[in-house]
Amino acid sequence: MRLYLELARTSFQQQFAYRAATLAGLFTNSIFGVMIASIFIAFYRSQGNDTVASWTPDQTVTLIWINQSLLMTVFIWGWWEVTRSIQSGAIVSELLKPFDYFSYWLSRDLGRAVAHFLLRGIPTFTVGAIFFDLLRPAGVAAAFGFLGSVTLAVMISFCLRFLSNLAGFWVLDHRGVSMMYVAIFNFFSGMLAPLDFLPDTVQTIARFLPFQAVLMVPNEIYLGRMPIWQGLGVQAIWIVLLTLLVKRILRAGEQKLVVQGG
Amino acid sequence: MDKVADFRNDLAVALRIALLRIRGQMQYRASFWMQIVGNFFVNIAEVLVTWSLFQHFDNLGGWSLEEVILLHGLAMVTFSLGDTLSNGVQSVPQMIREGTFDRNLVRPMSVYLQSVVSEVSARHFGHLTQGVLLLGIGLATAPIEWSVGRIAYLPVIILSGTAFFTALFTVEAIFAFWTVNGVEAVNAFTYGGSDLGQYPLHIFRRGLRLIFLWLVPIGFMTYYPALYLLDRADPLGLPRAASFVAPLAALLFCLVIRFGWRAALRRYTSTGS
Amino acid sequence: MTTQIQARDLSKRFERHTRRAGMVGAMRGLFDRASETVTAVDAVSFDVARGEIVGYIGPNGAGKSTTIKMLTGVLTPSSGEATVAGFTPWSERRKLAQQIGVVFGQRTQLWWDLPLIESLELLQHVYRVPEQRFRENFTMAAELLELGSFLNTPVRQLSLGQRMRGDLAAALLHDPQVLYLDEPTIGLDLVAKTNIREFLAHLNREAGVTILLTTHDLADIERLCKRIIVIDHGHIVHDGDLARLRDKIATERTMTVDFDDPPTLDDQLETRGMRLLDQTGQRVRVAFERSRLTAPDVLTALTEYGSIRDMSIEEPSIESIIQHIYKA
Numbered sequence: 001m002r003l004y005l006e007l008a009r010t011s012f013q014q015q016f017a018y019r020a021a022t023l024a025g026l027f028t029n030s031i032f033g034v035m036i037a038s039i040f041i042a043f044y045r046s047q048g049n050d051t052v053a054s055w056t057p058d059q060t061v062t063l064i065w066i067n068q069s070l071l072m073t074v075f076i077w078g079w080w081e082v083t084r085s086i087q088s089g090a091i092v093s094e095l096l097k098p099f100d101y102f103s104y105w106l107s108r109d110l111g112r113a114v115a116h117f118l119l120r121g122i123p124t125f126t127v128g129a130i131f132f133d134l135l136r137p138a139g140v141a142a143a144f145g146f147l148g149s150v151t152l153a154v155m156i157s158f159c160l161r162f163l164s165n166l167a168g169f170w171v172l173d174h175r176g177v178s179m180m181y182v183a184i185f186n187f188f189s190g191m192l193a194p195l196d197f198l199p200d201t202v203q204t205i206a207r208f209l210p211f212q213a214v215l216m217v218p219n220e221i222y223l224g225r226m227p228i229w230q231g232l233g234v235q236a237i238w239i240v241l242l243t244l245l246v247k248r249i250l251r252a253g254e255q256k257l258v259v260q261g262g
Numbered sequence: 263m264d265k266v267a268d269f270r271n272d273l274a275v276a277l278r279i280a281l282l283r284i285r286g287q288m289q290y291r292a293s294f295w296m297q298i299v300g301n302f303f304v305n306i307a308e309v310l311v312t313w314s315l316f317q318h319f320d321n322l323g324g325w326s327l328e329e330v331i332l333l334h335g336l337a338m339v340t341f342s343l344g345d346t347l348s349n350g351v352q353s354v355p356q357m358i359r360e361g362t363f364d365r366n367l368v369r370p371m372s373v374y375l376q377s378v379v380s381e382v383s384a385r386h387f388g389h390l391t392q393g394v395l396l397l398g399i400g401l402a403t404a405p406i407e408w409s410v411g412r413i414a415y416l417p418v419i420i421l422s423g424t425a426f427f428t429a430l431f432t433v434e435a436i437f438a439f440w441t442v443n444g445v446e447a448v449n450a451f452t453y454g455g456s457d458l459g460q461y462p463l464h465i466f467r468r469g470l471r472l473i474f475l476w477l478v479p480i481g482f483m484t485y486y487p488a489l490y491l492l493d494r495a496d497p498l499g500l501p502r503a504a505s506f507v508a509p510l511a512a513l514l515f516c517l518v519i520r521f522g523w524r525a526a527l528r529r530y531t532s533t534g535s
Numbered sequence: 536m537t538t539q540i541q542a543r544d545l546s547k548r549f550e551r552h553t554r555r556a557g558m559v560g561a562m563r564g565l566f567d568r569a570s571e572t573v574t575a576v577d578a579v580s581f582d583v584a585r586g587e588i589v590g591y592i593g594p595n596g597a598g599k600s601t602t603i604k605m606l607t608g609v610l611t612p613s614s615g616e617a618t619v620a621g622f623t624p625w626s627e628r629r630k631l632a633q634q635i636g637v638v639f640g641q642r643t644q645l646w647w648d649l650p651l652i653e654s655l656e657l658l659q660h661v662y663r664v665p666e667q668r669f670r671e672n673f674t675m676a677a678e679l680l681e682l683g684s685f686l687n688t689p690v691r692q693l694s695l696g697q698r699m700r701g702d703l704a705a706a707l708l709h710d711p712q713v714l715y716l717d718e719p720t721i722g723l724d725l726v727a728k729t730n731i732r733e734f735l736a737h738l739n740r741e742a743g744v745t746i747l748l749t750t751h752d753l754a755d756i757e758r759l760c761k762r763i764i765v766i767d768h769g770h771i772v773h774d775g776d777l778a779r780l781r782d783k784i785a786t787e788r789t790m791t792v793d794f795d796d797p798p799t800l801d802d803q804l805e806t807r808g809m810r811l812l813d814q815t816g817q818r819v820r821v822a823f824e825r826s827r828l829t830a831p832d833v834l835t836a837l838t839e840y841g842s843i844r845d846m847s848i849e850e851p852s853i854e855s856i857i858q859h860i861y862k863a
Contacts, residue, residue: 024447031450034470035458042465043319052318131467175385179300187307198314268629275660279646282657286648286689365644367609370632371661531611531625533549 004103008111015115022119025072029120030127033068036192037061037132053196060194062135063219065128067191072120073113073150074157074214076191077182081105083168092257102246106158113154138224145228149218152235157214159242160185166246169253190216210238269372276375283382294384301388308457309334309396323465328403329492330461335397336484337459340420342389344427350381352431355438355445363530373527377435406491415490415506422512423483429512429519430455430478436519439526451478459484464497471498479511538618539713539745540583540606545615546769547576547601575601577769578615585712588739588746590760592860598769599749603715606747607637620712633662636706640718643698644705645690651701652686655708662709669708676704679734696727703734707744714738716748720755732758753857765860781856789849790833791820798840807836817844 015022044050044057055063082105085091095101128134137143160181167177186192188202189211195203206212213235220226288294312334316327325333345352354377357363366376406412434448458466458474463485466474475481482504489496490505552570576598583589593599604610606619608628617624620634638644645654659669677683680700685693693701699719706714719735720728736759738744750756756763756777763780765773773780794817804811808827812820823833830848837843 018443020441020443021446024443024445027447028450028454031454031470032457034467035454038466038470039322039461042323042462043315046320046322046324047318176296176300179297179304183303183305183307187310192308192311193315197318198311199317202314271660271663275657278660279657282649282653283646286650286653360642362642364604364607364609364639365637365642367628368607368632368635368637369661370629370663531609 003099004107007104007107008114011108011111012115013111015112015119025120026123026127029068029071029124033065033124033128034131036068037064037128040064040193053194055194055196058133058135059223059225061132062223063190063194065125065132065134066219066222067215068128069121069124070150070153070215070218072116074153075109075113075116075161076157076185076189076214077161077178079161080165080168080174080178082162082165083174086165086168086253095254102162102243102250105162106155109158110151110154113151117150135223137222141228142221142224145232146218146222149221149228149231149235152232152239153214153218156210156235156238156242159239159246160210160214162246163242163249166249166253169249169256185211185214188212189214190219194219210242213238272372272375275371276379279379280382283379284384287382287384297383297385298388298391301385302392303388305338305389305392308460309392323462324497325462326404328400328405329488331396332400332404332491333462333484333488334460335393335395335400336419336423336488337456337480338393339390339397340393340423340483341427341456341459342386342393343420343424344429344431345389346383346386347378347424347428348431349383349386350378351435353377353381354435358438358530367531374523404492407493412491415487419483419487419508422508426479426483426512426515427452427456429516432519432523436522436526439529455480479515482507482511537585538582539585539587539620540581540747541616541618542582542602542606543580543616544578545576545580545602545605545617546574546578546613547598547605547610548613549573549575574769576605576612576766579766579769579771580615581764581771581774583745583747585745586739586743587762588735588748588759590756590763591747591749591766592751592756592763592857593766594860597766599766600717602766603717603747603749607635607715608632633709634712636709636711636714638699638702638706638714638716638719640699640716640721643690644702645698647691648689650687650689651682651693654690654701655705658705658708664709668710672708672710673704676707679737680704680730696723699723699727699731703731707738710742711744713745713747716746716750718750719748720750720752728752728754735759756857767860781850787822787851788825788830789820789822789851790830790837791818791847791849792834792837792843793817793845794819794841795844796841800840804836809833809836 040060041057044052044060049057082091085094097104125134137146164177164181165174168174171177188195188206188209190206195206195212195216198206217226217231217235221228221231312330313327316322316330322330351374354363357366357377357380366373366380369376430452434445434452437445437448455474455478458470459480463471463475463481471481486496486500486505487508488494490502496502496504549572550570551573579598579602591599591602601610605612606617606624608624608631611625619631622631622634624631645651646657649657655673658664659666664672677686680703682700682704685697685701688697690698690701703719716735720731723731732755735746735748739746739759746759748755748759760777762776763773764771765780789812797814797816798819800811800814800819804821808823810822812822814820819837821833821837834843834846
């Protein structure tokens, strides 16, 4: 346990070294936030600023900004460490090290996520609050529920990333996987719009996929649209399922390496 | 005159390199097609979301779905063409990190064109295909009064936008000569710019409009030309000529970027990193 | 003899950011950064005549590649001047490029995904080599470097040795006057190394190509370079042949003496400037500084411990000198 805490701490600290990247990221997230929020505001205006698909204009705009703020914290794309070590063959020796491979990367990722929440999440949301009327958390409980939910969201996102990395055991070029993953995530997570705006069938599918547990659930808890325990429960179930899946696929990948003789 | 001849030669060589490399890649058929297909899907989420939103909302700043699709098409086609042409230039930051950029400096050929062909990939064809489809749908369904002028102007819009996006993607490489870490900020202009170019400009706030019209003139590449095609008045009050400045704005923008690229090269040769 | 490469007081200074230690340091780094000036190359001067092969050696970070980068036009010096094949490298880079060939041992100049032959043909167009000339050079390179068996293989599938031969061929198609080689034999097996050395020697002899090469491999130097330039901490510490390098850098000689009977030595040896290396029976080995003592001095001193039957003096091996340089 000491080891994992130490890993998280170092990874947390590392993020502070990238000053330019932090500012650049804040800028980029903010531009996108302003853009997407403006699009929705224009859409709502055509409807006399009424509630649409159960979402008020303020709620939708708040969701857009929460998404932009959480983008780096849950870290959806651009992490291919495991694929890289599969491709280089380093994974063989890494799996033999005296710690759990999955927990190793998970603790590093949690450390990174805390740093990104502070460095990227809060500043981006602050920018949003300056330019738009963002809603506060639905209550004290919702605020704490939100923090808990973001933590679980990071773990789910990590599992999903880890899984797409493991595709490296079977697929040679990860760029294809990466593109597919981003497309699927953007569509089913509520990243671009609240899921309620999508056609009913898509919504039904999305509710049975883990992607909405990364962004929609924290948002709905924050806005008080979903009972806190229900949201956290759904997320916890996904973490259990995905962890089991990761372990199974990791084992299958190992088997494949053994069969091929590394 | 020498310089013109040099450039013509360089251009011919670059074309030769690009064609040979694409032919080489097509031999790995599975990977070649998977990248194109993957690239086709990567941006489709956004289009589907736009379509879904129009099921709930009447219009977007007074524009119909068909009109917005036309903008989507224009932005996507020019973006993906520029993306393809600047693919190699986009890999300059990586070449600098790996120390392979030096070789572009010890050969008697334009450093820029060498960078362009240092990484050739057909994967953006997927995105391009999607753009062409959307543009086709937009042109066919949006209320356009076709005239000779409109037909003739369409290729000009595409060429200007392509040149513009090629130059815009170069900005990222230019920044990388100063800081490898801050490069992400450029995404706000490239990807942000192309996203913004997919929507009617007048729905955005003043600050964004100023940035994407006068600093990064994406507005002159998609929105204003589209106003002409759709025969719409400009709610922002610019003169009608604004619809026709696309080639001029693209040219100006390219010149500015050329200046930046040269400064970047000067910096590289003085710091070596 | 015409000068092909001329460097005068060539210097290069860089600014480096430094990172602070610890958590507080990391947070401080968000707001202000410390930097320092590093002098990579410090007032380096030398001339290389047409047709010379010069070994440019020194430990990692001594300024070797920075010098080469300035002489190829990749880097502009902070101060100083240079002329290569009649051009100022950094201001006439494109013209110079036509006159030089560059091979970096670890990084290929070829196109990764193309067959070797296509890479070479593309370079013909890049350098605008007339067809006739290209055919001649290509035939010669293909023959001497034995490229035939892998001309149609994509570069990424070539072995390191094959790729190196391909890179050498690529650097020569346009008849360069000057060839820069950075570790041309690194990572190759013995046969491949020998072939490449023979090829370079041939090229230099037949075509009169001036060669400046950096290497860690003593055999490269022994086979190819009559002259070596040693750089350390940005300064040239030696410019001349190998023997003179030994005189300059290796000042300690070893004397082996056989006594008639095993002698009993005392610490008087040390005070007289000798160092006992080992003693086995009658045989004694001592080291001494050539600047302080002569061989007769040492011999005279040793006779005080018994009568001497035989003696020999060893100069340090060149290998140990080179090792010494690279360890510095």
